[in-house]
Amino acid sequence: MRNLTRLKSLQALEAAGRHGSFVGAASELDVTSAAVGQLVRSLEDWVGYPLFRRTRSGTERLTPVDEAQDALEDIAQGLDRLEAGLRKLRGRAARSVVVVTASQALVANWLLPRLNEFAVLYPAIDVRLDVSDRVIDLGQGEADIGIRCGLGSWKGVKATYLMGEEIIPVCHHRLLPQGEQATAGWIAEQTLIYDGTAHPGGGFPTWAEWLARAGANQAPSHRGLKINSTAAVIHAAVAAQGVALVRKALVAQELESGRLVQLLPERRWPLKWAYYVAASPKALRRSEVGAFHDWLISKGVAQTGE
Amino acid sequence: MRNLTRLKSLQALEAAGRHGSFVGAASELDVTSAAVGQLVRSLEDWVGYPLFRRTRSGTERLTPVDEAQDALEDIAQGLDRLEAGLRKLRGRAARSVVVVTASQALVANWLLPRLNEFAVLYPAIDVRLDVSDRVIDLGQGEADIGIRCGLGSWKGVKATYLMGEEIIPVCHHRLLPQGEQATAGWIAEQTLIYDGTAHPGGGFPTWAEWLARAGANQAPSHRGLKINSTAAVIHAAVAAQGVALVRKALVAQELESGRLVQLLPERRWPLKWAYYVAASPKALRRSEVGAFHDWLISKGVAQTGE
DNA sequence: TCTGTCGAGAAAGATTTTCTTTCTTTTCGA
DNA sequence: TCGAAAAGAAAGAAAATCTTTCTCGACAGA
Numbered sequence A, B: 001m002r003n004l005t006r007l008k009s010l011q012a013l014e015a016a017g018r019h020g021s022f023v024g025a026a027s028e029l030d031v032t033s034a035a036v037g038q039l040v041r042s043l044e045d046w047v048g049y050p051l052f053r054r055t056r057s058g059t060e061r062l063t064p065v066d067e068a069q070d071a072l073e074d075i076a077q078g079l080d081r082l083e084a085g086l087r088k089l090r091g092r093a094a095r096s097v098v099v100v101t102a103s104q105a106l107v108a109n110w111l112l113p114r115l116n117e118f119a120v121l122y123p124a125i126d127v128r129l130d131v132s133d134r135v136i137d138l139g140q141g142e143a144d145i146g147i148r149c150g151l152g153s154w155k156g157v158k159a160t161y162l163m164g165e166e167i168i169p170v171c172h173h174r175l176l177p178q179g180e181q182a183t184a185g186w187i188a189e190q191t192l193i194y195d196g197t198a199h200p201g202g203g204f205p206t207w208a209e210w211l212a213r214a215g216a217n218q219a220p221s222h223r224g225l226k227i228n229s230t231a232a233v234i235h236a237a238v239a240a241q242g243v244a245l246v247r248k249a250l251v252a253q254e255l256e257s258g259r260l261v262q263l264l265p266e267r268r269w270p271l272k273w274a275y276y277v278a279a280s281p282k283a284l285r286r287s288e289v290g291a292f293h294d295w296l297i298s299k300g301v302a303q304t305g306e
Numbered sequence C: 001t002c003t004g005t006c007g008a009g010a011a012a013g014a015t016t017t018t019c020t021t022t023c024t025t026t027t028c029g030a
Numbered sequence D: 001t002c003g004a005a006a007a008g009a010a011a012g013a014a015a016a017t018c019t020t021t022c023t024c025g026a027c028a029g030a
Helices: A007-019 A022-029 A033-049 A066-095 A104-121 A184-188 A207-214 A230-238 A248-257 A289-303 B007-019 B022-029 B033-047 B066-094 B104-119 B184-186 B207-214 B230-238 B248-257 B287-305
Strands: A052-054 A061-064 A095-102 A127-133 A147-149 A158-163 A166-171 A192-195 A223-226 A245-247 A274-279 B050-054 B063-066 B097-102 B126-131 B146-149 B159-164 B169-173 B192-195 B224-227 B245-247 B273-277
Touching: A007 A022, A007 A061, A007 A066, A007 B007, A007 B066, A022 A033, A033 B066, A052 A184, A061 A066, A061 A166, A066 A104, A066 B007, A066 B033, A066 B066, A095 A104, A095 A230, A104 A127, A104 A147, A104 A230, A104 A289, A147 A289, A158 B063, A166 A248, A192 A230, A230 A245, A230 A248, A230 B126, A245 A248, A274 A289, B007 B022, B007 B033, B007 B063, B007 B066, B022 B033, B063 B066, B066 B230, B097 B104, B097 B287, B104 B126, B104 B146, B104 B230, B104 B287, B146 B184, B146 B287, B159 B287, B169 B248, B192 B230, B224 B230, B230 B245, B230 B248, B245 B248, B273 B287
Parallel strands: A095 A127, A095 A147, A192 A223, A192 A245, B097 B126, B097 B146, B192 B224, B192 B245
Antiparallel strands: A052 A061, A147 A274, A158 A274, A166 A245, B050 B063, B146 B273, B159 B273, B169 B245
16 A cells, blocks of 8 residues: 655655755756745645755755655655656657558558558658457557458447458469460369458358359369468469469559469459558557558558559 | 656556556545546556556456556656655654754753653653754754743744743852851852853853842952853852852752752842743644643743742 | 446546746845 | 845646546346
């Protein structure tokens, strides 16, 4: 049970003892000397005896009485420790860290390729990535910003639309038929890679559904590959292990670099789900979080324009 | 240069961290839980990030984030040290000490013989005697109460009349003439002890002045003893080294015990100076100082009645 | 399923602490 | 003698702290 009171007076007492004057202490504490004097005298009234001997001349007007001198050592140490603690509390804020959470696939394939631009624009802001496929509670401050795929109606957080998403078939160009365009029928005969992390209710098609809509007469072949990681699905496609149905945003780099080829581009399957930038209102009040948020949105807009 | 702020919030943070809830901290700090919550949230706003993870259930609702946990150790130590310092400051007051200053002669001969009565009446009050023949500045808190001999008009202190004083000749009964009363003439022939600390302006007579007023035909003998200490003057008289002119109050015990005899009691020499109990208004606001002050006055009244 | 309890949080207002300003007093030095 | 410096007193302003009331979510029990 702690019994501690008159913290401001203790602070004033310690500074006055160190400076030997209220004026000196006031300068350090950035208040008037009258304020320091009142705090000390208030403490003297409370303890019941004078804490300083006063002289009317010289620069050292205040000499602690023995009891006060003894106590001042403890008080000074206490204030030192409090200051150390406060410095630690402020340490993170001083570095302007934004903690961003997103799935591995999005981080690896969409965010990381762009993040260097943010670092150039805002050199004083550190971005810490919390890569996780689990849902992180932004309301509880586990992260400042989340990039999430969904309908954008999460409680307690502000969700801003980033970009839409569609499902596309892709494969490595080594698998393409020679001298011909790929057809739905052709796709039906290939090794088809399944993404086992597809979210229910998000409108993700199975291969059968996609082929049917694409007008293929055949059911999917039995040579399938089911993988429980979106990132690994993409990796397998890049390794020419088959044709994969993937979210377009997550393979943007691969399409651009030519490591993957989109098949039947005229066949589109937009998702009901989209990507949103989510953050708690509290976190958004911090300038570095706001800056990152706005930059992200601008990347989304640029993406939509492509 | 110390840079420390939001002390109350640090205190609330530390208690909340220890209790794992605002309600627990509030009980310890004797405030409402809403107050603790606001102090902590205010600190969170200031540092720019949440200091606790919140859960909505259980008795431990608050878990410090890593940065806060690290800082809390320093903060707790700091508060401990401040509390130790405050305990020391209050230590003297808790013991109810009254610092009393008076001359050695008055302490030894008047105050000490009476002080035991005060101790019996007020067992919780410690009296510290500052025995000094120099003038101690009560306004500066070097002592709480002074018993002073003078006209009672000292600046900055309240002086209350204690008792008058007169000058009397005394000697040890061994020196008395056999079968006769001592006369002024007889006294004039003895070894006369002079008090060298007699204060100018106080109306202290020399031996010549006293003898003249007592009607002696002779000048004082040349066998004199001049001593620069009132207490030593009295001591010499008790040791039968001569006849001394002393302040009556200071030899009250010796007269009563028979160690000294007053000569020619009908010959009185009242002083313009008297004894006063002096104290600064500030000191008198403390109950133990007031108690001692009032008790002293009652002793003076009792003395006058004798 | 409903109700009650517990505790964090928001909001408004009350109370206390802290601070500023102005003036006085004392001491010292030029 | 005058001016500067600094503590102290007093009054009032500003800020911090605290209380009260209500809401919400989670949980337990009937």
